[in-house]
Amino acid sequence: MIDNPDPVVSGSNLTYSITVTNYGPSTARGVVLSHTLPTGAIFVSASSSQGTSQQSGGTVTCNLGLISAGGSATATVVVNPTIEGTASSTATVASNQADPDSSNNSVTVLTRVVPPSADLSITVLDSPDPVSVGGDLTYTIAVTHRG
Numbered sequence: 001m002i003d004n005p006d007p008v009v010s011g012s013n014l015t016y017s018i019t020v021t022n023y024g025p026s027t028a029r030g031v032v033l034s035h036t037l038p039t040g041a042i043f044v045s046a047s048s049s050q051g052t053s054q055q056s057g058g059t060v061t062c063n064l065g066l067i068s069a070g071g072s073a074t075a076t077v078v079v080n081p082t083i084e085g086t087a088s089s090t091a092t093v094a095s096n097q098a099d100p101d102s103s104n105n106s107v108t109v110l111t112r113v114v115p116p117s118a119d120l121s122i123t124v125l126d127s128p129d130p131v132s133v134g135g136d137l138t139y140t141i142a143v144t145h146r147g
Contacts (some may be wrong), residue, residue, distance in 0.1 A: 001016055001018045001019075001089070001091050001107045001109050001110045002016070002017045002018075002109075003015070003089070003111045004009055004017070006111045006112060006116045007111070007113065008081060008087075008111060008112070008113055008114070008117060009062070009083050009113075009114055009115070009117075010081060010082060010083070010113050010114065010115055011045060011080060011081075011082065011116060012080065012081075013078050013079070013080055013094060014041070014078070014079050014080070014081055014087070014111060014113075015076060015077070015078050016035065016075075016076070016077040016078075016079070016089060016091070016109070017074065017075075017076055018033060018035060018072050018074065018075045018076075018077070018081055018091045019072055019074050020033055020064060020067065020072060020075070020093050021067075021071070021072040021074075021075070022067040022068065022070065022071055022072070023069075023070075023101070024068055024069030024070060025069055026065065026069055026097060027048050027067070027068045027069060027097075028066070028067045028068075028069075028095040028096075028097055029065075029066040029095060029104075030095050030096035031051075031063075031065060031066070031067050031073070031089060031093065031094070031095045032061065032062070032063055032064065032093070032094055032095070033048070033061070033062040033064060033073075033075055033091060033092070033093050034059055034060070034061055034091070034092050034093075034094075035059065035060040035061075035075070035077050035089065035090070035091045035092075036059055036089060036090045036091075036092075037055075037058045037059065037060065037077075037079055037089060038079065038081055038083075038087035038088055038089050038111070039058075039083060039087070039088075039102075040081065040082045040083035040087075040109060041058075041080060041081045041082065041083075041087065041089075042079060042080040042081075043055045043060070043079055044079055044080055045076075045077075045078045046060045046062070046075065046076070046077045046078070047075070047076050047114035048062040048064060048073060048074065048075040048076075049073050049074045049075070050064055050065060050073050051063045051064040051065045051073070051135055053075060053119075060075075060077050062075045067095075067105040068087065079095070080112045081111070083112060083113060084113050084115050085112075085113060086110050086111070086112060086113070087110070087111045087112075087113050088108060088109075089105070089109050089111070090107070090108045090109075091107055091109075092104060092105060092106040093105050093106075097101035106108045114131055118145055119145065119146040120143060120144065120145055121143070121144045122141065122143050122144075123141070123142045123143070123145065124140070124141050124142075125139070125140040125142075126138070126139050126140075126141055127140070
């Protein structure tokens with residue numbers, strides 16, 4: 001599972017990309033991916049490369065169906081984190097077949113959620129310079145946001 005961006009600004013979208021791979025030796029049937037959303041995150045969307053995806057409460061469930069040996073399916077989940085600090089999100093996969101190595105069926109990602117910030121700068125230009133007494137002087141003021 002990949003989180004992007006990390007860190008993320010509170011109130012901005014955070015995208016999770018989850019790849020489910022079947023290392024075999026047989027076709028995996030009834031594959032279901034469950035993705036627990038971070039506390040305080042607002043659900044935005046979910047999609048998968050096959051099957052269906054739905055959100056209920058704090059969990060996104062993707063019914064991926066069949067994944068052949070050596071094959072994979074992907075899911076994309078977008079949330080909007082609202083609590084600053086560390087957002088924890090866990091994805092878990094299961095199927096109807098026995099799995100000889102279940103140690104890689106779950107992954108947790110920690111994402112830093114930072115407060116909104118701004119990096120403002122200001123420049124002032126005067127024209128003409130020098131100006132004659134009684135002449136017109138124009139100030140051009142530019143504010144730039146680099147945040």
